[in-house]
Amino acid sequence: MPGLETKSGADCAGWARPQEIANIVETVARYNPENIEVLERYVTTQLNSDTYDRDANLALLKLYQFNPDPRNLEYVAAVLAKALTALPDPDFNLCLALITDDALNTHPVLQQLWEAQQLLERCSFVEFWRFVEDHAEVRDGALDACKGFDEHVRDFIARTTVLTCQTVSEQVLMDWLNLSAEEVREFVADKAWSYDEKDDSVVVLPVTKENAPKVKGEQEVVKFEQLKRIIGHSNEVY
Numbered sequence: 187m188p189g190l191e192t193k194s195g196a197d198c199a200g201w202a203r204p205q206e207i208a209n210i211v212e213t214v215a216r217y218n219p220e221n222i223e224v225l226e227r228y229v230t231t232q233l234n235s236d237t238y239d240r241d242a243n244l245a246l247l248k249l250y251q252f253n254p255d256p257r258n259l260e261y262v263a264a265v266l267a268k269a270l271t272a273l274p275d276p277d278f279n280l281c282l283a284l285i286t287d288d289a290l291n292t293h294p295v296l297q298q299l300w301e302a303q304q305l306l307e308r309c310s311f312v313e314f315w316r317f318v319e320d321h322a323e324v325r326d327g328a329l330d331a332c333k334g335f336d337e338h339v340r341d342f343i344a345r346t347t348v349l350t351c352q353t354v355s356e357q358v359l360m361d362w363l364n365l366s367a368e369e370v371r372e373f374v375a376d377k378a379w380s381y382d383e384k385d386d387s388v389v390v391l392p393v394t395k396e397n398a399p400k401v402k403g404e405q406e407v408v409k410f411e412q413l414k415r416i417i418g419h420s421n422e423v424y
Contacts, residue, residue, distance in 0.1 A: 204228070207242050216245040219253045226261050229268070236334040238268050240277050247284035254286075259293045260327075266299045267328040270306070271338035274345070278303050298324040311343050315364040340365075344377060349396045356387050 203211070207228050210221045225246040232238055243265040250257040262285060269277040282300065290296050298321050305314040318325050329335045340363050347354060347362070359370050374381070374389055382388040391397070 203239060203242070207239070211239075211242050211245050216248070217252070219249055219256070222246065222249050222253070222256055225249070226258060229261050229264050232268055233264055233332050238271060240269070240272065240275075240280075243268060244280060244284065247281055251284050251286070257289070259289060259296065262289065263293070263295045263299060263324075263328045264331065266296065266303075267332040267335065270299070270303060271332065271335060273303075273306060273339075273342040295323050295327050299328060306339070306342065309346060311362040311364075314339075336364075340373070344373075348391050348394060351391055352393060352397050353382065353388050353390055356381075356389055359389060 206224065210216050210218075210224065215221055225242060228239070228242055229246065232243075246261065247265060250262065266278060266281055266285075269281045272278070285296065290300065298317075302314060302318055302324065305311075305317055318329060343362050347359075356367065356370055359365070359373070360367060363370060363373060365373060379392070380390045382390055
């Protein structure tokens with residue numbers, strides 16, 4: 187943001203938090219309503235620069251909670267959109283806890299952002315893309331204003347896929363990522379994934395401790411008559 191010095195020691199996902207924002211977020215100044223406009227401008231900076239500062243955004247929502255009169259629901263929607271880019275971190279729910287039911291019920295974009303988050307949490311990826319495209323208010327009004335939003339969501343989908351699968355068909359990836367076949371191939375190359383040597387319609391994912399097959403332990407079956415003898419023997423001993 188023009189006119190803001192950066193604080194070298196406050197790292198926010200790989201970038202420096204502006205000094206003016208650090209002076210608010212990291213002190214009691216975070217409770218001063220006069221800082222609402224500064225934090226709102228900072229949200230705009232995050233939208234335009236594909237950066238993210240959870241603590242500053244939570245500070246803004248807290249100020250709105252204490253001072254509802256100057257509350258700007260467009261900035262609330264922007265904060266929720268940025269929180270979606272942080273999945274699987276629980277930032278969205280942290281933000282939601284600071285938003286009143288009245289605001290959620292009277293502002294359709296906020297409600298739609300919550301519904302979009304629920305679809306992503308349930309791994310309903312195809313339904314998520316369909317939902318945001320069918321609701322122009324949330325797509326045009328909040329998500330498109332958030333630079334890099336789709337890319338962040340696709341990264342979340344990719345991480346989730348790796349956690350649960352060792353292979354996945356290219357068509358499924360196209361549906362989940364909302365990408366064309368050519369775009370999926372570029373995505374696979376960017377992630378350093380590979381295609382099955384025998385079937386180039388199947389994408390091979392890296393093996394992790396989460397998606398690796400689990401060795402099933404052997405179970406020894408003890409018949410009831412054997413159990414009676416064991417219990418009887420233990421009674422004799424004790």
